Amino acid sequence: MTAPPDDCLARNEWICGEYLSTRRQILLDAVVQHLQLTAVSVLIGLVLAVPLAVLARRWGWAAGPVLGVTTILYTIPSLAMFSLLLPVYGLSAALVVAGLVLYSLTLLVRNILAGLRAVPEETRQAARGMGYGPIRLLLTVELPLAVPAAMAGLRIATVSAVSLVTVGAIVGFGGLGNLIYSGMNTYFKAQVLTASVLCVVIAVAADLLLLGVQRLITPWTRAARG
């Protein structure tokens, strides 16, 4: 019988290089699941949010109910939101995505609507004077001018989604949250710390990436400042 190895895994230390090298595949799979869940949710949220914000802008009476419903959705805690969706989606990745879509949607609708409302009336009148129809006005003037506000909402929604995916561990689809959950049950310190740090790294990286995208697609905001 061989003696148990005396490495950082056996001593259950917080920081453990051995853990990184032996569980590389598990970590990679969890990161990929985390990224997929976040990206899919935020993208679906964005696709739904743009028309909702445009409709709420076009018809003033729709803005109140849209903002009211999204505020109520945002108030519901994440664990309760996932649980309320359980009868509809069962224990599936779709449940986590649906919950996260509802949160992203809230943040995005509010920000895009604020961006559309901030377009100066003079700008709209100038475009109309140049013969722009309502569709062309929306697509080439109003939406581009709302991009900075929309991107601010997108960054908040993405960072929040990265953090909220971990709660999906309750149904087994939590990306790095799954590792945190199983690490908690086995008191595996290295696994919990590594997965937590990776979550924060993903959130910061996603935020910086979106900031870069925002600078690329809105060159005029830099020109105005500089």
Next chain:
Amino acid sequence: MNTLTEAWDWLTDSAHWSGDDGVWHRLAQHLVLTMVCLVISCLIALPVALVLGHLGKGGALAVNISNIGRAVPTFAVLVLLLLTPIGKWGEGPTVVALVLFAVPPLLTNAYVGMREVDRDVVRAARGMGMTGRQMLFHVELPLSLPMVMNGVRIAAVQLVATATIAALAGGGGLGRIITAGFNLASTPQVVAGAVLVAVFALIVEGVFEVAERLAPHWARGSR
């Protein structure tokens, strides 16, 4: 629809409301955790934010701390605390995590509120010979009150949500009804617990909404 009627049956069964795992006990735990941590967080965050805002220093920290708080998963912090020596004190990890996540919105909103006070008003107060302390308590604080209260409201809703997730890491509160439901593979119990949590969160939000409407005109937000 079937699950909904089963969840309703779960909620109307009086056996589920009494005892240590009952709804009343979990509700009391949730309420106490939320209120105690809100008071602790306000005692920590508001003096710091008001002094920093008055002096006009530390703005980058006060504003960015919210973004940092958003990037760190609540669940990860709860589990990390559970595995440290704090985990041995019962609700210790929950209380520490709740306070950690309630401080950023309080700090950011109070600081921004203080800085948004019209500089001309502050200069007029100084011209009338007010001391720094008088300006802080009689001019800046009353004028920034709507933003300060907005921070308290965001923090309170955040606390309710965090206290729910604490159940995943063994903490008390209404979230335990949900996690117990998952462990029993009982969808009606999961849904019933979720409804209780959602209603609780909406009531907390509603209380702040009503308080804002009842407040005197000058203390109301611009919303």
